[in-house]
Amino acid sequence: MSRSTSILRALWHHRWTSLAVAAGAATATAVLTGALVVGDSVRGSLRDLTLERLGGIDHALIGQRFVRQELIDEIAADASLTPHLDHAAPAILLRGSIEHAELHTRASDVGVQGIDERFLALFADGEAGDVSAGGVPGSSFFPTESTGPFPPVVINESLRNALGASVGDALLLHLKRWTEVPRGSLLGRKETNEVVESTRLEIVSVIPDAGIGRFGLDANQAQPLLAFVPRDRLARALDQEGAVNALLLSTRDGASPDENGAETLANEIDQALTRHLAPADLGLSFHRGTGEAAAVGLVESDELILRPAVAEAATEAAQQVGLEAAPVLAYLANTIARADDPSREIPYATVAALDPAQQGASGFTAADGSALPVLEDDQIFLGTWAAEDLGAAVGDTVRMDYFEVGPREELIETSATFEVAGVVAMTGLGGDETLVQEVPGIAGTENMADWDPPFPVELGRVRPKDETYWDDWRDTPKAFVSFAAGRKLWETRWGNTTSLRVRIGGSGDAQNDSRLDGQLDALATATLDAIPRESFGLVFRPIKADGLKASAGATDFSGLFLGFSIFLIISAALLAALLFRLGVEQRAGEIGLQLALGFPRKTVSRQLLKEGTILAALGAVVGVIGAVGYGAGVIHLLRTWWLPAVGTTSLALHVVPLTLVIGAVASILVVVLSIVRSVRRVASVAPTALLRRVVTTESGTQGTTRLRWTALLTLAPALGLLIFAIATDRTREPALFFAIGPLLLIGGLAGLALLAERSTAAARAGAGAMTRLGASNARRNRGRSLLAAGLVATATFMIVTVAAFQHDYSQETLDRSSGSGGFALVAESEVPLLYDPSTDDGRFALGLPTSGDDGELLADSGIIPCRLLPGDDTSCLNLYRPTEPRILGVPPELVSREAFRFVKTFEPVPDGVSPWTLLDRTFDDGAVPAIGDANSMQYILKLPLGGDLIVPDQRGGSVTLRLVGTLATSIFQSEMLIAGERFVEHFPQQEGLSYFLIDTPADQESRVSEALEAGLAPYGFDAVPTREKLAAFHAVQNTYLSTFRTLGGLGLLLGTLGLAVVLLRNVIERRSELAAMRAFGFQKGWLTRLVVVENGILLLCGLALGTVAALVTVLPQLLAEGSHVPWSPIASTLGIILIVGLTVCAAMAAGALRTPLLEALKADR
Amino acid sequence: MSASHRESVTLSVTNLAKRFETTGGRGGHAVEVLADVDLAMHGGEALAITGPSGSGKSTLLHIVGTLDRPSAGRVAIDGTDPFALSEPELARFRNQAIGFVFQDHYLLPHLSVLENVLLPTLAAREESRGDGADGDARARTLLDRVGLGHRLTHRPAELSGGERQRAAVARALINQPRLLLCDEPTGSLDHDNAQAVGDLLAELHAQSQAILIVVTHSDELAQRFERRASIIEGHLREVAGA
Secondary structure, three states: OOHHHHHHHHHHHOHHHHHHHHHHHHHHHHHHHHHHHHHHHHHHHHHHHHHHHHOOOOEEEEEEEEEEOHHHHHHHOOOOOOOOEEEEEEEEEEEEEEEEOOOOOEEEEEEEEEEOHHHHHOOOOEOOEOOOOOOOOOOOOOOOOOOOOOOEEEEEHHHHHHHOOOOOOEEEEEEEOOOOOOOOOOOOOOOHHHHEEEEEEEEEEEEOOOHHHHOOOOOOOOOOEEEEEEHHHHHHHOOOOOEEEEEEEEEOOOOOOOHHHHHHHHHHHHHHHHHHOOHHHHOEEEEEOOHHHOOEEEEEEOOOOEOHHHHHHHHHHHHHOOOOEEEEEEEEEEEEEEOOOOOOEEEEEEEEEOOHHHHOOOOOOEOOOOOOOOOOOOEEEEEHHHHHHHOOOOOOEEEEEEEEEOOOOOEEEEEEEEEEEEEEOOOHHHHOHHHOOOOOOOOOOOOHHHOOOOOOOOHHHOOHHHHHHHHHHOOOOOEEEOHHHHHHHHOEOOEOEOEEEEEOOOHHHOOOHHHHHHHHHHHHHHHHHHOOHHHHOOOOEOHHHHHHHHOOOOOOHHHHHHHHHHHHHHHHHHHHHHHHHHHHHHOHHHHHHHHHOOOOHHHHHHHHHHHHHHHHHHHHHHHHHHHHHHHHHHHHHHHOOOHHHHOOOOOOOOOOHHHHHHHHHHHHHHHHHHHHHHHHHHHOOOHHHHHOOOOOOOOHHHHHHHHHHHHHHHHHHHHHHHHHHHHOOOOOOHHHHHHHHHHHHHHHHHHHHHHHHHOOOOOOOOOOHHHHHHHHHHOOOHHHHHHHHHHHHHHHHHHHHHHHHOOOHHHOOOOOOOOOOOOOEEEEEEEEEOOOOOOHHHHHHHOOOOOHHHHHHHHHOEEEEEEEEOOEOOOOOOOOOOOOEEEEEEOHHHHHHOOOOEEEEOOOOOOOOOHHHHHHOOOOOOOEEEEEEHHHHHHHOOOOOOOEEEEEOOOOOEEEEEEEEEEOOOOOOOEEEEEHHHHHHHOOOOOOEEEEEEEOOOOOHHHHHHHHHHHOHHHOOEEEEHHHHHHHHHHHHHHHHHHHHHHHHHHHHHHHHHHHHHHHHHHHHOHHHHHHHHHOOOOHHHHHHHHHHHHHHHHHHHHHHHHHHHHHHHHHHHHHOOOOOOHHHHHHHHHHHHHHHHHHHHHHHHHHOOOOHHHHHOOOO | OOHHHHHHOEEEEEEEEEEEEEOOOOOOEEEEEEEEEEEEEEOOOEEEEEOOOOOOHHHHHHHHOOOOOOOEEEEEEOOEOHHHOOHHHHHHHHHHHEEEEOOOOOOOOOOOHHHHHHHHHHHHHHHHOOOOHHHHHHHHHHHHHOOOOOOOOOOHHHOOHHHHHHHHHHHHHOOOOOEEEEEOOOOOOOHHHHHHHHHHHHHHHHHHOOEEEEEOOOHHHHOOOOEEEEEEOOEEEEEEOO
16 A cells, blocks of 8 residues: 555545535635636637727828728738738728707717728628628628718617617718918817818618627727718818728737837838928928029928928928928918007008028018118017008018917917018018918908908908008019027917928029929928928837737736635635635544654655645636636626626636746645645644544643734734835735735734633633633633634725725816816817817807806806827726826816825925916926826836826827826826826917816706707816716726625635634534533523524624624725725615624524434533 | 564563653643553564553553654664654554554545455555555455454444444555554443454464554453453553463
């Protein structure tokens, strides 16, 4: 017989105990491995979602402007790319809002896709389902043309449900109307009918929320609302025929070539784009002047202003090709008047800012032939016409009134004065019409009276002589200032140059077309090479690779569920250890015999450990199967009851074999570690004691010393960690929580044992005799009792922790210091507002009510509008890892409101100073201060205070956001906040106001919401109560807490089971003793109550210890967040646990005491 | 082993004392179970120790058998002080030199009779890495001699009380120990079985020439020994055959 045989025989002989231990191990394995399976499943599901929503798209370019649709064909045909490309498609991808034409239901944040068959081919390979129809094989995606004159639209099920629509219904689509000219600028149009494009559509099909019905480029798991329109129809509606804003590529290598291959391909795509980009794709034109300016090359933009990066690139490019570029800034003065005689004025005069010296030989000529001075910044040249009209001469002072653009795109009239330094002839530069670009609504009109300008004009001021000038000279400038002066007055965030003039030939070259054109072409090519295309969004991104990387998630669900389950795993392992220990105690005689026969202690220990390991391994095998079931169960719960935590039902079980192996091995280790101590203790007992079935080793003093050390070595570090956490404000760190909790529990148990040893409770008569006797009995088998109490304490710890953090956010107040900042509503619009809704004028311009009840209501409401840069949602609602967060530009009135509560700031703020002022801080390295919600920063972006996040800006580079403050549980969980001025500086193309914080009169929030949504429906305005928004965020937290509580409940079940096992074991071992007491005259009922008291003491100790440990651990964080301990739910939960536990004990005790008296007296252990 | 070799086996107990610490009362106190115990024996000798319950008989046996340590005094077996050995050496020494027969047989329930008898040889095999063939033959011989040659494959649960104790006796002798210690070997048996086990012990002892010490309540068993001693108030007093 070998030792292995002996081990296996022993396990088989004691198979019921072995089975119980293996069951404990199986539970630990199922939970631990199941947690890992959950993580794999969430990651796998997010990956699947990414692949589904992108179909065959590997690289995508989403431009900030429309480009030629031929560009995608040119790129696809590029020789360097054809071996790699599988497919290419142009598309128009926009976001808008949709309103049902009859039901007037609305949906915002709708993905509006202008597509054609090439786009559909990206989803046609079956990976995302058969899209050749909306599920109807053989028919086209748009199965019919619409029955009326309106374009057909195919919507997905989610949008259908949101609108309550059906096939054949009419929808109103509201989109931001495309314009090249910045709307916020002087020349941009801001009226609603100019800003919003509304188109009527007819639903021809509804497709499932799968495959193309899930299409989206954003890394977010939420089901998108989608509307698909034929591309050409959408382009026509947007006045962008022949143009697209998205280029999509599908590569042969797919999304996962090796890293080097991916980088090489990305470079080749980028280079191909550079080769095929035309100036028109960036809205640029390189053309020659006319007349006297025929030898002058002009670089202009259809935006009517050259972006700073473009002006810089063109200037450098000119130098590269041996040319010199001179900037011009043309502007409109509302009035030029004599300062000493304001009645002498010229209305609506074009002024050009330039440096004459840079303009070359065809510069200015003085009207009287004298030499003209160098133009200083406070001086002006008047053209002869203007000088004559004003009666002004050299030395006179003139006043110029003009509009400047305010912080909310409002036009503010302001003035500047200049000294007349010269009167110039209207020849050369003095009469050059090409200094000013044609402005839509002005150029091409016969008369000034026909102007339809984008800015306010009083056409009644136009005089007949002005019309004459217009007939003869059009918008030729009437006055000239230095470029520096013009920049000072009229520079905006969009730029400071309306055109670049490049001298491309000498005076005799005007007729040498081919040479001059060649020079221009060279300039154009060099400029396109130098322009940072990122500022136009004209870069291809490896969208699928990025999406797959993001699908690893911001939240590690494996770690999360391991964390949730840690106490359950510990409980299961402890239960396995308890059962193993009971089994070993049962075999104490055998173990004593082996020692007596001369087996070394190590051999005996090893044998027991081998037995335990075999049981742990058997349990692990079964547990792995259970893990798949546990994982499947959790995934099902995440799709149903716990849906708020993940926000999608598209989660599926993913089982990775390696994970199962890792989980099984880890579980075996956990269980074996938990039984090692039992084995060592038993093997160290003297053989004679074991032969008498006594399994304690230590003399009283030895045990007490060990307990004291245990208490010291656990409680001291626990308190030290707690103090450290409070001092360094790390109370929110999960790692500390999971370190402090177990230390407090272990130390508490040791303390409990010490307390029990000091107790002098004795079995004596009198009041409380049962309690004293019960307490004395509870102390008999210290190890067993501590294990049982420890199980209960562990589960109680989990449950009390959950109850402490559970918060009913539906009762969130409107205090300024609360998460709502005192605002009743928060709103966003799809199309940015270009008028300020917080002002009467703004509301009037937007078409909102300004009179009547609604008008008064809106006037009494306070609206703080903010700018918003779209990006990744940084809240816990987004499972994907965000890289480029949404950014809010915060206006001064939000700063001065001093609302919300800060958890911590980057540096101390003086008393009386609002932490919001940190947004105005400057850093030497140019970093921009940012504020974020504490939860989002810590758990999603993982950005510490003082940490930097680099994001692309809209100037062709990047901007460093530095976290300077964190807010406690706020409505800003989805974005980061920077000062409005910094926003405008770094994201100049992001115009208008899209995010609104709204104060309302008491109980009027729904009326205010309705009035705003109805009035701003074309903008896709959507307002939600702040408490709902907070509740949605906290639904995630509360769901996680529910998960923790559910698992805690399971842990409690195990704890109760452990307690029941201990009770049964104790009663069975003491059968004859209890029978003897019955023989002495004790009633069975009294003995039952005695057993209940014994175990009730253990239960109470466990509850008390778990509660105290939990409160000590979580109290600092609760206090830091300004929360209070919810004593009521905690007390009721503990009460239920106590009642259930005592009931179980009573049932077990009564059952065990049913044995007939004599049989029990004779019982052999 | 030759008779002369057996005669060279010695047991020497000198000034042995054993005290137990208790935690009862305030501050606790020590209970002296054995005091000034002296004993000298040679191979082939047999001693019966009697005394009232709690007198320390089993304690003395456990100390001589190295299952417990003395509070004072010395034990030497063949000149070796076993308590000076390291734990592994002591285990090896006990395995080779000492055989035990307990009141409760402590047969392992999941092993057969033969396997139970062979159990001590497993400890020796761990050290020598032998294949155990010799042990197997010896075990069968011993079981034959104790009248269980026909029950080799039976489990303890299938044996009577007397048969189990006979198997335990065979187990105690498997390694040819120099000391054979029996703690109430017939305490759990009826008269006939007790008689049979007593006969068996005497017969096997005569053949093995080991030192035999038996702790017993049974005067009838004790009378079969030439040397008899009692423990009275912790002291060992020989009452016959000293």
